[in-house]
Amino acid sequence: MLLRFHGFAGANKALHPLLLPETVGVDSINQRVGRGDLRPVRRPSQVATVPAGRKAIYRMGRDVPADGTYWLSFAQDADVARSFIADDQAERTYWTDGVLPSWTDNTLGLGAAPYPNPPGIRVLGVPAPDAAPQVLVAAAGTGNDETRVFVTVWVNDRGEPSAASNATTITAKAGSTFTVNRNGSIPVGSYGLTSWRVYATVPGGGTEFFLAGEAPVATGSIAFSGTVNSAAQLDSLTWVMPPAGLRGLKPLWNGIMAGFVGKSLRFCEPFHPYAWPVQYELVLDDTIVALARWGQNLMVLTTGQPYLVTGSHPSAMSNQPTEVNQACVSKLGVVEHGHGISYPSPDGLMYVGSSGWKNLTQGLALRDDWQAMQPSTMVAGEFEGAYVCSYGTGAARRSFTLDPLNPSGFYFYGRAFDACFRDPVQDALYVLDSATGAVSKWDAGAAEVATFVSKTMRTAKPTNLGWGQVMADAYPVTLTMWAQGLQRMTNRVITNGQPFRLPSGFLADEWRLSIDTGNPVQAVMLANTLQELQAA
Missing domain, CATH: 2.60.120 (Jelly Rolls)
Incomplete structure (x- = not known):
């Protein structure tokens, strides 16, 4: 035997x-x-320290492989994304944390640790002027009466315009010149405002606005000769700032980023992550918990059924409720694998990709077993293609690994983490011990x-x-x-x-x-x- x-x-x-x-x-x-x-x-190997109590980490300087620099850390759960700008030399980096969407770059935010250095944090977007401009005829013309419409926008030091102010309409003789007073207050905050612009319609030329003049923020008036710059049309008419409570910032495709507030799914203007037009909003039936993508598919995970969102432009996005009625119970437990996504549900670890849906833990854990692992506490990342998840509370907190393509069994670890970050440049997973602020490289130390x-x-x-x-x-x-x-x-x-x-x-x-x-x-x-x- x-x-x-x-x-x-x-x-x-x-x-x-x-x-x-x-x-x-x-x-x-x-x-x-x-x-x-x-x-x-192997044990995690500590590579850096951030302030204790932080809830999220992200490494800037991703063009250069490194373990110890530069670790951004956040007091709340944060979703971080790098700019789509092709010639971006400053690594513009955006984040949403449910409080105030923000951004920094390596010239603003890396002045001193801890990163991002607070003086270098900018609010994402530019607020629209809070009042319509006052338009006065400076010198009357002699032709027929013409009607023009005027708006103003703020512009920051990166050349990014705000949405337009309310409009002012004026009728004056052809050939008139104008004085435009911007009215309203100058926004207070870290917006980097440098100037404001006046845009005007062309009499008889439709509803498009064209540049009529620009002046520094401190200058209250702009003289307008009556001739617009026809090569400088106003694109940002409805480019409002992202809502203050935006969460789940997710880079998509074609220069689009997505985020959510409550049941509202929002999209930025392509290649303009500071602009989030309201007309691109999709409102779902259930409260959104997390966003995840594979290929050109955005899975919107909710407190109810998931939704699949597809489309090549924010104005053409379609949302379809899926056939799987499995809620997401932990935003931090969602992982993107490239070929699909995994997330904790009440019944097990769900997976969806091009091959469809499956419960990865079916046959490995019954619902009672899974619930005993406290799926609402799960924090997960990807390591060498596998789903790596920390779960539980207090001294009982531990981790497990599961292969989403071959879920033969759980591989448990005696160690746990509170947040993680996968560095694609090094194909490495970094984990955070929130209590101590230790950032460690997963599976890089002495053998267990x-x-x-x-x-x-x-x-x-x-x-x-x-x-x-x-x-x-x-x-x-x-x-x-x-x-x-x-x-x-x-x-x-x-x-x-x-x-x-x-x-x-x-x-x-x-x-x-x-x-x-x-x-x-x-x-x-x-x-x-x-x-x-x-x-x-």
Whole structure:
């Protein structure tokens, strides 16, 4: 009789230990995914420190591979995105945190740690003038009466205009000149305002506005000759700022970014992330929890059913409720894999991609098992293609890994994190310990001790297995053995690959092993006789 413990394909919480596949166990702790053997992961290796209590991290300077610089950190959960600008030399970086959409770059925000340096944080967008301009005829013309409409906009030091003010309409003789007073107050805040502009319609030329003049912020009036710059049409008529409570900033395609407030899904003007026209808004039936994308698909995860949003321009976005009625219970637990997305729902870890929907934890954990893992607490990222998730509260907080393309079992870790950031330049995952402010590189330190607790193996009849053997790259390997539910061998240290004697004096037909190792283990074999081991 020979029992072989091998494969080490993670842990299953749903099935009875006797009914598990041969390679799956009841527990797997600190085990590396994907090698086919039992080998330990490495501990996170600290690379930087941010202020304690921070809830989100992001590394600027992403064009240069580095671990220690420059770590932005935020007091609230924040979603961060880099600019779409092709010739951006300053790494313009935007974020939403549910408070005030903001931005910085490497000339403004990296003056001193902690980053972003507060004096270098700018509010995203430019507020529209709060009053219509006053338009006076400076010198009357002699022609027929003509009607013109005037608006003003603010402009910041990056050349970004605001939405237009309310309009002022005036009728005057052809050939008249005008004085335009901007009226209203100058916005107070970190907007970087440098100037304001006047735009006017052309008499008889339709409703388009063209540049009529520009002046510094401190200048209250602009003289307008009556001739507009026909090459400078006003594009920003409805380019309002993003709403103050915007969350979930998500770069999409064709220069579009998305975000949400409550049930409202918002989009920016393509390639203008400071402008969020209200006419692009989509209002859903359920409160939005998170946004995630793969390819040109935006999945809007809600407190109810998810919605699939597609379209090439914000004005042409369509939203379709999906056939899967699985809410998202943790925004921080959502992960984009490129081929699809994963997120925690009440019933398990859901996945959707080009191949459709599936519950990754179906067959691995029942609903009660999953709920015991407190899915609302989940914080997740991607590491080497796998879903890496921290969950739980207090001292009981731990992590697990699951392969979304081959969810054979859970791989649990004894360590946890409060936020994470995947650096695509280095294909590395960085995690945050909020209590200490430590930023660490995942799986980059000293090796852990891996533990695998096997399924229960059954022999054809009660027997006493007399011999054991461990196949490993190196030793020691520590074994604990149960027979008929009783612990018959405790922390036996195996120092080489030679056969060894097992405890005797009992019979059993149910056998289980716990293997603890700091070295790769390919298999552990138990047999009645030495000859059976040698023949294996």
